[in-house]
Amino acid sequence: MTTQSISESPLRKIYGRLGLKDAVKSRRHLSDYLFKIILGMAIIIIVSPFFFVLFQVASIGFEQVFGTGPGQGIEFLFTFPGAGLEGGIRNAFVGTVELILLASAVGIPLSVFGAVYINEYTQPGKLRAIIEFTSDVLAGIPSIVFGAFGFAFLVDYLHIGMGIVAGSLTLAFMMIPTVLRTTQEALRAVPMSLREASLALGATKWSTTWNVTLRSAFPGVITGILLAIGRVMGETAPLIFTAGNSLSVPTEITGPGSWVASMPYTIWAYISDPRQYLQEKAHGTALALMMMVLAIDVIANLISRKVTRRLV
Amino acid sequence: MSNFEHHIEVHNLSTWFGKKHILKDITCYFKDNTITAIMGPSGCGKSTLLRSLNRLNDLVPSFRHTGIVLFRGEDIYGPGFSVYDLRTHIGMVFQKPNPFPMSVRDNITYGPKLHGTKDEDELEKIVETSLKKAALWDEVKDDLDHPAPNLSGGQQQRLCIARALSVDPPVLLMDEPVSALDPISATKIEELIVELKNDYTIILVTHNVQQAFRVSDQSAFLYLGELVEFDETKRILEAPTDSRTEAFITGRIG
Amino acid sequence: MTEESSSNPLNQIAVKITQSLKQFKDSDKPGRIDSLGRFGLFIPALASTLIIILILAFLWFESVPIFIDPVGGPGIIVSPTWDPNRDLYGIGIFIVGSLICTGIAIGLAVPLGIGGAIFLSEFCPMQLRQPIKMIIEMMAAIPSIVYGLWAYIVLVPIIKYNIAPLANSTTNGLSVLAGGIILAIMLLPTIVTISNDALQTVPMSLREASLALGATQSETSRKIVLSAALPGVGAAVVLSLGRAVGETMAVLMVTGNSLQIPYSLFDPTYVMTSIITNQLGYAFVFPLWRSALFAVGLVLLIMSMCFTITAKLFIRWGMKTRGYI
Incomplete structure (x- = not known):
């Protein structure tokens, strides 16, 4: 029985891996094989920009963020820009942190409470459909439109003026749809029996929602x-039109003293400047920003993967 | 090996998923134009055996096998054998109805189109004959363009049978085709299977002894991956030679 | 409740309020906390709706002046000449620029992205799937300004020195092509991730049924899996269209921002998001100029809303024709 020995030989295994043996059997086998190869190349093209971008930003920015010279390494993040914009980016780093903290303080409660309301206190129907629809629309609105709106509404109409308040409120608006929809998904994944068990013990809807439902949806x-x-x-x-820019950190709530820099804005301002050291600073800022954003993304993924694992 | 007697013969087949030994040294053949039932308690390897016959197990990366399966005298796992030709000649009906999410007509024409039938009239004829063979034509002939998933469960399963018949395979594999259906639809499909016997070699997996008795001519009884008995259904059910078979028939295991 | 009062919506609301107030008074302490909490949560639930209404209202009122002014009018949407110094506020040129860039990006990203999603979902070796997915998710998280920086420093020179000479044309690299490519790179993670999710929800049994009919794996993935997942994949494409039109910083940095209609891939252009970013800072003291910029914003907003609605309708249509609902 020669066929049997071939089907077990290691050679056949390698052929099977590559699929080459099959590819030559007929036209259909060949086109099947080519199709897979082309798709494999597509995925390589798709992921390669990640490495191009990382390489470009890191090759110039590494010195800034991890170097040991003056104004490099940890000093890069924690010294203010000096004369001629030399020095660090403390204004942008602290500005970004402050903007995010303020935006979260406004945006997170609004969206988490909203999600709790529509998921726990409403039946599927018109109200829920409207809220879900509007948050989906909100999620699709271009960021520059948010900027223009923040400028027209917060800065101009409400006379808040440019600064940290208008900037972080605008960011808070942008956070709402993401947080609302993911919270809703998480709440929906909590089994009904859990709520019923708590209610059956005599707990109020309110305490059930906070102590049982929201807690298990927490990740x-x-x-x-x-x-x-x-x-x-x-x-x-x-x-751009809501936060202004600044070489130091905001000292007031309103007025020019509240103007605040941010890391993305700083990258934009520095990259178009012909001065060599500003271009380098732009790369350093970009590297720092990218590391922060990717770290947050990885942590988020770790937590959510844990959720899915626990649910399965 | 060339002067084969039956469409499908299995010689000393053993299979593994990873380290798990599923089928142990199975040797059997499936007579043409008869219904062979593969019986056994759940987890005994019935489906694995069935899926070895059209190489659907290949989808699982950790699948391994020894022994040979012959289709018309050719080793289906052999190096020169085209798995796509094999599956064209061996139709399959699954446990749960799985119509494609497209119209009834497209469900039937999918197979023939793959294999090069382009002529509209011919396709139309295939749709009609396949659906008639599956006893579904009268119910759906006016709704051929409706989405197939809108049909009832029993209709969906008959559509799946019609879909398998559309490429006119000599052999039909059926993996517990009625177990997910209500009793009335199940009876209808059982009757249909018996009718199809005249034109097709049918291999039917079931864990229902009564069903095997009603429809099949010969039976294979599998227990924990071993082929315990393989003979005429009537003989096995009336006078089982192995105590395990008897235990299964009388409902003590299963 | 009489017939009369129940027919009037205002009365209905009044009745509802008095009823819940009465309920509130009658209930015990936990019950009171319950209904107070309920009310307290209701307000945040309306936040997103309220913000949408505010955005629409403000963009509308800000852009009304240019639409009713004799030098403007609704015609500005198709008029191609933008010169605020001469009171010419045609925004058509920006719409065209945006559409061209988006077209190039979609043309590159959709085939590539769907192909990548099919590979990831159908053919990718198990060990590689998770790392690739993770990289793609990270790509979605990279800020657009960082993509812009890379495109400005790396991609633009490549177009100037390597690609343009191939086509016998000279350019400084700041072009619709650069905008289209960087947009495509930014859209790909969205398209791949959403499409992959949609493909993964297609039940295994459909793939088996197709293979059992003698289809090859590639035929199965194209004709069965992709077709079954088309509502989700289509929604991914439409949503990414919306993102492409609204993308700001990266495009701003590489398209050259020149007030001309591009006739070749290497010509610069000016897109909607760029004109707002570049000029709103100077324009806000000139009522018409400012109003015209908000009109651009309004067009952007309406376009993005249309894309969202189209995506939703597309999903519904696809589910219906496939018998899922």
Whole structure:
């Protein structure tokens, strides 16, 4: 029985791996084989820009963020820009952190509470459909439109003026749809029996929602929040007309003293400047920003993967 | 090996999924134009045996086998053998109805189109004959363009049978085709299977002894991956030679 | 409740409020916390709706002046000349620029992205799937300004020195092609991730049924899996269209921002998001100029809303024709 021995030989195994043996059998086998090869090349083309971007940013920015010279390494993040914009990017780093903290303080409660309301207190129907629809629409609105709206509404109409308040409120608006939808998904994944068990013990709807439902949905909610933060952290366009720019950190709530720099804005401002050291600073800022955003993304993924594992 | 007697013969087949030994040294053949039932308690390897016959197990990366399966005298796992030709000649009906999410007509014409039938009239004829053979024509002839998943469960399963018949395979594999259906649809499909016997070699997996008794001519009884008995259904059910077979028939295992 | 009062919506609301107030008074302490909490949560639930309404209202009121002013009018949407110094506020040129860039990006990203998603879902070796997915998710997280930086420093020179000479044309590299390529790179993660999710939801039994009919794996993936997942894949494409039109920083940095209609891939252009970013800062003291910029914003907003709605309708249509609902 020669066929049997061939089907077990290691050679056949390697052929099978590559699929080459099959590819020559007929035209259909060949086109099947080519199709897979082409798709494999597509995925290589898709992921390669990630490495191009990382390489470009790191090759110039590494010195800034991890170097040991003056104004490099940890000093890069924690010294203010000096004369001629030399020095660090403390203004942008602290500015971004402050903007994100303020935006989260407004955006997260709004969206988590909203999601709890529509998921726990409404039946599927018109109201829920409207809220879900509007948050989907909100998620699709271009960031520059948020910027223009923040400018028209917050800065101009409400007379808040440019600064940290208008900037972070604009970012908060952008966070709402992401957090709302992911929280909703997480709440929906909590089994009904859990709520019923709590209610059957005599707990009120209110305490059931907070102590049982929201607690078991917590990992999903955190993931949504982290994803939203990672997204708005890199936004430039909404801040251009709402946050202003500054070489130091905001000292006031309103007025020019509240103007605030941010890392994405700083990259934009520095990259188009012909001065060599500013281009390098732009790369350093980009590397730092990218590391922050990717770290948040990885943490979010770790948490959410845990959720899915636990549910399966 | 060339002067074969039957469409499908299995010689000393053993299979593994990873380290798990599923089928142990199975040797059997499936007579033409008869219904062979593969019986056994759940987890005994019935489906694995069935899926070895059209190489659907190949989808599982950890699948391994020894022994040979012959289709018309050719080793289907042999190096020169085209698995796509094999599957064209061996139709399969699954446990749960799985119509494609497209119209009834497209479900039937999918197979013939793959294998090069382009002529509209011919396709139309295939649709009609396949659906008639599956006893579904009268119910759906006016709704050929409706999405297939909108049909009832029993209709969906008959559509799946019609789809398998569309490429006119000499052999039909059926993996518990009625177990997911209501009793009335199940009876209808059982009757249909018996009718199809005249034109097709049918291999039917079932864990239902009564069903095997009603429809099949010969039976294979599998227990924990071993082929315990293989003979005429009537003989096995009336006078089982092995105590395990008897235990299964009388409902003590299963 | 009488017939009369129930027919009037205002009365209905009033009745509802008094009823819940009465309920509130009658209930015990936990019950009161319950209904207070319920009310307290209702307000945030409306936040997204309220913001949408505010955005629409503000963009509308800000852009009304240019639409009713004799030098503007609704015709500005198709008029190609933008020169605020001469009171010419045609925004058509920006719409065309945006559409061309988006077209190039979609043309590159859709075939590539769907192909990649099919590979990831159908053919990718198990050990590689998770790492690739992770890289693609990370690509989605990279800020657009960082993509812009890379495109400006690396891609633009490549187009100037390597690609343009191939086509016998000279350019400084800032072009619709650069905009299209960087947009495509930014859209790919969205398209691949959403499409892959859609492909993964197609039940294994459909693939088996197709293979059992003698189809090859590639035929199965194209004709059965992709077709079954088409509502999701189509939605991914439409949503990415919306993102392409609205993308700001990366495109701003590489398209050259020149007020001309591009006739070749190497010509610069000016897109909607760029004109707002570049000029709103100076224009806000000039009512018409500012209003025209908000009109661009309004067009952007309406386009993005249309894309979202189209994606939703497409999913519904696809589910219906496939008998899923």
